[in-house]
Amino acid sequence: MEDSAEFLKILSDDMDRESKNVNIDYYHIVSTYDCINDWLDRQPDKSVAIQKLNTKIREDVFFIWYEINPEVDPISMFTKVNLGKIPLTNSELIKALLLNKDNFGEDVYKQQMEIAISWERIEQGLRDDSFWYFLNEVDKSGTRIDMLFELKAKEYNNKLEKPIETNQNLFSFLV
8 A cells, every 4th residue: 555654654542543444454554553552561661572572673574565567467466476485374365365355346445344354353362272272172283263264164065066175285265
């Protein structure tokens, strides 16, 4: 989003929290900002925590930004750029399909926001270890939301005339 840099400049505790509903990028920026602030508020020595966080970001975080021409298909460019990289999980691929702007009518941002917020709430619920270990005896690889898609995919796959092989890496995405 072109004006994300401007949005980051005005990001503060005093800003109107409804501004995060302007688009999906703002929502995630504000959510991350709030999450970091909540974590900092729980730290016994906030100044030490800020220094450690600052050091961690400067030394270990790298941002990769690709500017593409508006004429270029973003999906094919994404595929090309990420070829040979760490593969996306089933849930990440499903989320990309669900949030694809071509799936929506006129009010794209509102509909995308509703899905993104619901998705985030589900993931937060699954991050609660007491709930997660009620559902599972061990922590599985991948994201926890993948388990929901795997269960639903198996259920749906059993009803298909020609079921998809369940041993594929992208089984739930393919279903």
